[in-house]
Structures are given as C-alpha cells and as structure tokens.
Amino acid sequence: MNDVAVPDAVDAVVGWRAWAIARVDGRFRLRSVVAPTLWHPYQSVEATCLRPGRRLFRRWNVQHEAPSAGCECGVYATDPVTAASYASGHADGSERRVLGRVALWGLVAECERGWRASSAYPCQIVIPEHRFGDDPAMPFEVLAFDLAEYGVPVTIADEAELEELMRESYPAGR
Amino acid sequence: MKVGKVLRVYVVEPIKIPVPSGRPQQPEDRRRPSLLRRR
Numbered sequence: 613m614n615d616v617a618v619p620d621a622v623d624a625v626v627g628w629r630a631w632a633i634a635r636v637d638g639r640f641r642l643r644s645v646v647a648p649t650l651w652h653p654y655q656s657v658e659a660t661c662l663r664p665g666r667r668l669f670r671r672w673n674v675q676h677e678a679p680s681a682g683c684e685c686g687v688y689a690t691d692p693v694t695a696a697s698y699a700s701g702h703a704d705g706s707e708r709r710v711l712g713r714v715a716l717w718g719l720v721a722e723c724e725r726g727w728r729a730s731s732a733y734p735c736q737i738v739i740p741e742h743r744f745g746d747d748p749a750m751p752f753e754v755l756a757f758d759l760a761e762y763g764v765p766v767t768i769a770d771e772a773e774l775e776e777l778m779r780e781s782y783p784a785g786r
Numbered sequence: 787m788k789v790g791k792v793l794r795v796y797v798v799e800p801i802k803i804p805v806p807s808g809r810p811q812q813p814e815d816r817r818r819p820s821l822l823r824r825r
Contacts, residue, residue: 624801646787656803681792688787688815698787717798724790731801763804 622717627689627727628781632699633708633750640750640758642734645698645709657732661685677713679721679728684722686728689714692778694725699740708750710759713765713781714739714756734764742771 634643634650642651651657659678660686679686689695692711699711713736716729737759744752752768760766769777 624798654803654806656800679792681795688789690787690789694787694794715801717800719795720798721792721795723792726787726789728792729798731800735803763806 624717625722625727625729626713626722628692628695629712629714630695630709630711631734631737633755639761640755640786641702642710642737642762651734651762654763655733657730658685659686659728659730677719678730679719681721684728685714686730687714687732688726688728689716689732692725692781694731696740696774696778700743708744708747710737710739712764726769734762736765736767737762737772737776738767739766739772740771742774750768755765 615617625642627738630776631642631644631651632645633641634641636650643649644651648663649657661676661678661680663685676683676685695711699709712734714732716727716732739752739756739759741752744750744755756766756768767777
C-alpha cells in the first residue's frame with residue numbers, strides 16, 4: 613500500500629466496533645478486543661502491526677506499515693450488527709465490552725465487510741445496559757462517567773434501544 | 787474481527803480529536819447520575 617499517497621477522501625470513514633473495558637489507574641478505559649491496545653482519551657490510536665511475522669511477511673520477516681493488504685493489521689471497524697456481536701463479551705462476565713462508532717483516517721483499507729485503518733478515535737460510545745446487569749466491580753454510573761472522558765457522546769442503551777440505534781445507523785459510513 | 791479481503795485503499799484527512807475542557811474531573815463527580823446520557 614505504499615504507492616497510495618494522494619488523499620482522495622476528505623471525511624473520515626465512520627464504522628462500528630466493539631471495545632473491551634480495562635481498568636487503568638483506577639479508571640475504566642477502552643481496550644481493543646483482540647489486542648492489548650489501550651485507547652486513551654484525547655489521543656488517536658495509531659495502528660502498528662502486532663504480528664509482523666505473519667503470513668506473506670513471515671518468510672522475509674519484513675516490518676510494514678499498518679494496514680497492509682498482505683496482513684490483518686490496522687484498526688478495525690465494521691457494520692453495527694457485526695460490532696454488536698463482538699460486544700457480547702465473555703459468557704462468564706469476566707470481560708465487559710461496549711460498542712460504538714469510530715472515525716478512521718490516514719491510510720484506510722476498505723474491505724468486504726468493514727475497514728482497517730492506520731488511525732482512529734471513538735465518535736460515540738454505547739454501553740449495552742442489558743449486558744452489564746448489576747456488576748459491583750463495574751458500577752454503571754462510574755463506567756459511563758469514565759468513558760465520557762473521551763469527549764464523545766456516551767449512550768446507555770437497553771436491548772430495544774440498541775437495536776433501534778443499529779437500524780438507524782446501518783449501513784454505517786457506506 | 788473479520789472484515790474480509792481488501793477492496794480498495796484510500797487516504798483520509800485526520801479528524802479533530804476532542805480536547806479536554808473545563809475543570810479537571812474530580813473523584814466525587816463519578817457518582818453524579820446527571821452526567822449519564824440516555825437516549
């Protein structure tokens with residue numbers, strides 16, 4: 613993808629994704645679901661390939677920028693229904709997840725069912741109320757307060773509201 | 787997350803990331819229900 617250099621889209625791509633909730637210095641923060649990447653308030657996430665030895669690049673051990681067509685790296689976003697399926701978390705409740713809209717920019721690879729990008733920041737965070745219940749380790753109001761520090765709307769949605777929100781948003785950014 | 791094969795690639799201008807504003811948040815703020823946003 614190194615030969616792509618001319619900006620041909622002005623507005624950021626907006627898709628949906630899930631985040632796990634991590635506790636950092638006593639605060640609830642967003643963390644990537646499949647990687648240990650933390651999303652900090654007021655800082656964009658810049659993608660790096662966490663598996664540079666994977667696939668095509670394994671045999672040459674080549675470092676590459678993310679996203680790369682020959683790899684699976686980059687910050688992911690997809691449609692709201694798929695994102696919601698990833699926001700279920702673990703069945704035993706050991707990992708809580710939220711979902712929301714995310715802006716992608718920089719180098720953006722449009723894929724069959726979503727995007728992979730080099731830079732990202734949340735646009736909206738949705739807390740699926742029905743998936744949290746009354747968890748004393750993660751009080752609802754504290755979670756919402758901490759996530760509001762990202763400076764984007766934080767929405768608490770029950771199951772019906774979440775479905776409505778996804779219907780309104782689909783297909784997001786396409 | 788599985789998003790399938792790459793169809794095309796483009797370069798997008800950066801967005802404006804929110805910046806901190808107002809007074810720093812205090813620990814006691816964390817339990818103010820008025821700060822929650824509900825649809």
